[in-house]
Amino acid sequence: MKYTFESNTLEIIWNGLNETPKRTNQFVTEKLYLKFLERGWVLEYEIEDIFYHLDRGVYSIFLERKSMDEIYKGFEIDFETIYDKPKATDSSVMGYNSISIKNFVFLLIQLEKIGFSTNPIFLVEKLLPALKQKKYLSKSELEIFWYNKTRLKNETIFLSIENYHGFFLNPKKLKTELGFKINVEFDEENKPVYFEIVAPKFRKKTFTYPTTCEECDYTWQKGDPSSSASHRRVHKRAMNWLNPQPLERIKELDKINKDYILVTADSPKWQHFEMYERAYAFKKEFRYDFVQYQSREGHNDENIHGYLFINENDSIIGACCFRKNELEWGLDWIWICPIQRRKNHLANKWKMFKELYGNFYVEPPVSDEMKSFIKKHDSLLL
Ligand SMILES: [Zn+2]
Numbered sequence: 001m002k003y004t005f006e007s008n009t010l011e012i013i014w015n016g017l018n019e020t021p022k023r024t025n026q027f028v029t030e031k032l033y034l035k036f037l038e039r040g041w042v043l044e045y046e047i048e049d050i051f052y053h054l055d056r057g058v059y060s061i062f063l064e065r066k067s068m069d070e071i072y073k074g075f076e077i078d079f080e081t082i083y084d085k086p087k088a089t090d091s092s093v094m095g096y097n098s099i100s101i102k103n104f105v106f107l108l109i110q111l112e113k114i115g116f117s118t119n120p121i122f123l124v125e126k127l128l129p130a131l132k133q134k135k136y137l138s139k140s141e142l143e144i145f146w147y148n149k150t151r152l153k154n155e156t157i158f159l160s161i162e163n164y165h166g167f168f169l170n171p172k173k174l175k176t177e178l179g180f181k182i183n184v185e186f187d188e189e190n191k192p193v194y195f196e197i198v199a200p201k202f203r204k205k206t207f208t209y210p211t212t213c214e215e216c217d218y219t220w221q222k223g224d225p226s227s228s229a230s231h232r233r234v235h236k237r238a239m240n241w242l243n244p245q246p247l248e249r250i251k252e253l254d255k256i257n258k259d260y261i262l263v264t265a266d267s268p269k270w271q272h273f274e275m276y277e278r279a280y281a282f283k284k285e286f287r288y289d290f291v292q293y294q295s296r297e298g299h300n301d302e303n304i305h306g307y308l309f310i311n312e313n314d315s316i317i318g319a320c321c322f323r324k325n326e327l328e329w330g331l332d333w334i335w336i337c338p339i340q341r342r343k344n345h346l347a348n349k350w351k352m353f354k355e356l357y358g359n360f361y362v363e364p365p366v367s368d369e370m371k372s373f374i375k376k377h378d379s380l381l382l
Pocket residue numbers: 213214215216217218231234235
């Protein structure tokens with residue numbers, strides 16, 4: 001964020017930032033804040049009052065009318081005239097220059113961002129509940145809404161004179177009470193012309209770019225922590241079916257010479273879970289819209305027979321699912337992990353499937369590879 005101010009205003013800000021901070025008189029400020037909250041408006045002279053109690057540095061700026069007006073303008077703080085509610089007999093009313101309570105909190109937040117001790121937390125907490133109910137937020141409401149999350153982490157702020165070209169030297173550094181780091185440059189008359197104000201907890205956002213994982217095929221924003229975290233979750237899940245590992249549960253099963261587990265309505269939940277994950281892998285690989293398995297929890301449909309394909313290491317290397325449609329059985333889907341394809345895992349079971357399910361149909365669409373597989377293995381059985 002960049003603000004352009006006159007040299008005189010920058011000098012007043014510099015002097016203000018160098019004032020020794022005094023303890024805020026919390027009792028007085030909170031009493032005034034409650035009055036502002038009740039009224040919804042803060043009168044111009046009250047702003048001066050509050051700064052007298054909050055931060056001596058800001059208070060000194062307020063004594064320079066022209067500089068303060070420049071700051072209001074820079075921060076886009078709009079004043080409005082508010083009036084005493086007239087009584088029936090009144091023919092004239094008193095008007096006061098004032099800003100809304102939300103604009104006032106916005107001012108406190110902006111001043112804090114440039115290094116002053118204008119802690120707005122008390123007011124932010126009071127205003128937040130109502131803001132959370134709103135569908136749309138104004139500029140000042142948005143700052144209040146985000147305040148707790150963004151406090152002391154805001155983007156670097158630059159203040160400079162209008163025609164600053166970056167050739168001034170004589171730099172000075174200042175660290176404020178809250179930890180803002182301020183670098184200032186001065187001209188030959190020793191007047192500040194440029195400020196760089198870095199918030200104490202500001203972290204430069206790293207550049208993010210879309211990356212697709214070669215293993216799990218997931219596309220995420222590299223450099224964005226939350227996006228990377230979703231990739232790790234997706235990746236871990238996909239590795240379960242792409243790079244299957246031996247499972248203790250399978251080792252424990254009594255499966256003499258069997259390279260599969262039949263999963264029916266009565267099977268344990270974990271077997272349904274593994275079926276679901278392969279149905280999900282099938283959907284993902286062939287970009288179908290639905291997962292062709294009821295749920296991870298299982299089902300109570302007698303007309304569904306799932307098969308988990310097991311290898312000699314007790315790992316689940318794939319699965320297929322048969323479904324009885326009225327009278328006929330059909331092969332609903334089959335998915336084998338890529339590194340285990342063309343290793344006869346289906347071929348080894350084809351004869352058994354034919355014996356159990358008769359001349360079952362294969363749910364379309366059927367790939368050319370599958371078509372020639374069926375042709376070859378059916379003819380072998382004749
Ligand atoms: Zn991945």
